[in-house]
Amino acid sequence: MKTKLVLWGTNAQDERVLIALELRPKDNKVDVYTFPESVATEEFSQKMMNDWRNDAPLEFPEGFSKSERELTITESLLPEDLKVERSDVILRAQTEWAFVVLSTKLSEAYQHELAEFKERVEKLESFDDELWAGLKNFWDKVQVQVRERNLFREHADMLRDHTNALFTRMKEMRNKLDEDFQRRSKDNMARFFGTLEEIENKIKEGLRLQPLFDKLKELQREFRDAEFTREHRSKVWERLDSAFKSAKGQREESHAGGGGGGGEASPGERLQRRFDGLVSAIDKMEQSIRRDREELDFQNRRIASTDGQLEAQIRQAKIKMIEERIRSKEEKLHEMNTTRVDLEKRLAQQRDRDAKRAERDKLEEAKKHAQEKIAQEIKAAAVAREAEEEKLAKAAEAISSEKGKKKPKKDSLLGAISTTLGETLEDAVDTVKAVAEVVGDKVEEAVENAVEDIKEAWQEAKEAVAEAQEEETVAETAVEEPVAEAEAAEETPVEEPIAEAVAETPAEEAPAATEPAEEAPAAPAEEEKPE
Structure with a gap:
């Protein structure tokens, strides 16, 4: 501190x-x-x-x-x-320094007691069981204060070193104790290294990481209570820390590989990661505050059963220090909860934006699909119309070759076809424009309607063409029959009366004999031809 x-x-x-x-x-x-x-x-x-x-x-x-x-x-x-x-920094330093002063006084009291043991040990000529037991009880008392953190590390280390020196001077017992401690520390280090080597191999093999993390945490808890020399403890800690870092690195690589090939995260994913990290930090802070409160309850219970005034003052100082620490942590926790509420709002807004963006993308995709589908339908209809136009052109050419005088009808028929096909194309274009303007959930419906309109228009065009062909056939039949009768009348019934009239009757009676010839041509049939 x-x-x-x-x-x-x-x-x-x-x-x-x-x-x-x-x-x-x-x-x-x-x-x-x-x-x-x-x-x-x-x-x-x-x-x-x-x-x-x-x-x-x-x-x-x-x-x-x-x-x-x-x-x-x-x-x-x-x-x-x-x-x-920052007045809170001054207040916190004041409570902590009060504990420092009391801890220093406790350390001085232990040093004075230890000095008395040192004088007695220096006067020894042989090993003394009573002095050994007294020195051992003294060290146990110091250890209690160390475990309760009433002594600072430097004070505890100094007392430990002086006590160890006294134990060392107390003959073979201390030497044997040191040898046993070294052996236990070495055995513990070997055991930890063996376990860590197995975990490191499993991490390299890419096995499931969560059980390995649990094993490392369990090993870390054992490490705190295991007996080690300072050197061995440092080596084991470095190896344990390296294993944790290796596991975390492997987990980050796995997350990066599973998240879109390591690409940049979306705003929603970044917000979610930040929110998850904040929730985890809040949970840890709450656990820390809970531990501090448990420590505070423990100190309040122990203060009633202290051995002396100095120890009571130390516990009172620790209570003040813990209370100040809890207050500071609760302020930070309040700020973290405020940030959490803000992140929850931002996450909700980001989800709405992502949903709207996904809906827009879906509509754009549907619109594009509709346009492609309509374009394909129009192209197919155009190919079909070209084939039909070619057939109609050939039929019209055949009719024209049979009767040259039917040419006005061909022009009239082709005009009807062109007009019908033009209207069909105009309907198709209008349908495409209408579909292109459709936005929302009715895109597919508009596509189906457009296709149906094109099919209906094309069917109407085909029916118009068939109707025109039928009318032309009827008209040709109606024209050919009167013409044939007229030709027959000219060849047979008309010529004989003319010859007789020339031979037997005066010139004045000839017109009466030729009246059937004037009726025979049936000229009105030409005027009744459909145009």
């Missing part, structure tokens, strides 16, 4: 100043350094935050001011004339 703090604030004249705070745990004091903005350059402020705050030596420039404050739970760390933007 850091005992130095650097942040920007303002003084009584509302001038911007750089404020540095340093805790002196043994004296229960806080040194407050104030640097005006003219002195606190960008380079110096960076050195203060990166070097001095991490206990690196740094020479202060001239022009700073220093004051001393008593560390208490109730009073602020800063003088009244100094203000900072």
Whole structure:
């Protein structure tokens, strides 16, 4: 836990100043350094935050001011004339530093007790079971404080080192204990390495990752309670961390390969991934707050059964520190929940946009399909019409060759065909335009109607052509019969009376004999021909 703090604030004249705070745990004091903005350059402020705050030596420039404050739970760390933007940082440092001071005092008490053991060990000439048991009880008491985190790591390490030195000097028992511990640590390291090697091989083979992740987590929990030397613990941790990274990399590659060939994710997918990550972070934060509350309940229960005033003060300081930590985490959790609500709204909007876009794409595809289908129908109808026109042209040519005087009828017939086919094409074009303007769910219906219109128009054209051919055939028959009778009358009944009239009667009576000849041609039949 850091005992130095650097942040920007303002003084009584509302001038911007750089404020540095340093805790002196043994004296229960806080040194407050104030640097005006003219002195606190960008380079110096960076050195203060990166070097001095991490206990690196740094020479202060001239022009700073220093004051001393008593560390208490109730009073602020800063003088009244100094203000900072992040007051919560000051409050949190105050609660943590109170715990630091109490932990330092506890460490000093243990060091004093350990010094008494050291004097007794140095006076030993032979191994003493009672002193061994007392030293062992002392170390067990220290271990309890270490497990409950009432002692800092450096204090616990120092006490452990001194205690180990005393145990080492207590003859073969300590030597044997060290040898046994080394052996257990080596055996544990070998066992962990064997298990990790199996997991790494399975990851390389591409087996299912979730069981491997579960196995790694279980191994991590065992690692925390296993007995290791510092060297062995470091090696096992590096191997365990490497296995986790390998599994995560394999999972990311699998996700990239299954998500559209590694292409760029859509906005909806990116939002969904962000939302899922936020939900996971919220769950972890809630679990962390729940653990802190359990720790707080534990400290509240234990504070009633403490052995001395110092331990009670330590537990009270830990309670303050845990409460401040819970408050800070709950603020972050509130911000995360606010972000979650915003992401849920954005996800809903994105889903609506995706649905509308998919509907538009579907309509465009249906429209394109309809246009292609209509174009194919028109092309097929055009080919059929060309074949029919060729047949009609041949029929009209045959009729024309038989009766040259029927030419007006051919022209009339072809005109009717052209008019009918032109109307058919106009109907088809109108139908195509109508279908092209259709948007929505009725595209397919419009296509079917358009095709039906084309078929009906084409059928009407064929019926018109057939009707015209039938009328032409009737007209030809009606014309050919009177013409044949007229020719027969001219050849037989008319010539004989003329000859008789010339021979037997006077010239004045000849017209009466020729009257049938004038009726024979049946000229009105020519005028009745259909045009």
